[in-house]
Structures are given as structure tokens and as C-alpha cells.
Amino acid sequence: MALQLAFSTLACPDWPLDKIAAQAAAWGYGGVELRTLGPGGAALASDPARLGAQHSRDLLAAAKVAPVCLSTSISLLEPDAAKARQARESSALALEL
DSSP: OOOEEEGGGGGSSSSSSHHHHHHHTTTTTEEEEEEEETTTTTTTTTTTHHOOOOHHHHHHTTTTTEEEEEOOOOSSSSOOOOHHHHHHOOOOOHHHH
């Protein structure tokens, strides 16, 4: 299996996912790291938690670009119930993607 390059959607927070997918394909990237702020994360135009896993998968597949990672800001150094819930929700989203 050949190594393919990817870039993070955090590098272009105002771009919608369809533009990111098209640019990734045009620039020769094999995938993108999807950044999420979790449910309600409206600050990133391409946030898969806001767009939905199926829609995000469809947009990337249409451009033949793979979702290679789901990146979050969750820190579990001092876990609590809210962080544990966020981690479970993000893990579920990553599986769907």
C-alpha cells in the first residue's frame, strides 16, 4: 500500500467540505483529517458533527478522497462525565465516517 498525503480541514476553517474535497483531489492528496468541535460546532464550515457522517462520507467519496482521521479538542488528562460523553460521541462519529 502506497503512502498518501492528507491535510487537516482546520487549515481552511471557512471552506465547506465539498470545496475541501475538490481541492484535496486537485492537489493530489489522498485524504483529509476532519476536524470537529462536536455537536453545535458551527465555527468550522466542514465540521462532520454538523454536516453528518453520511453527508461527509458522500462528499469525500465523490472526490475520491478518504477521511483519514477525526481530530477533536478533547483532553482526558482530568476526565469527567462531560468529557467522557464527548469522547464516546466523537468515537461513534469516527466509526461512521
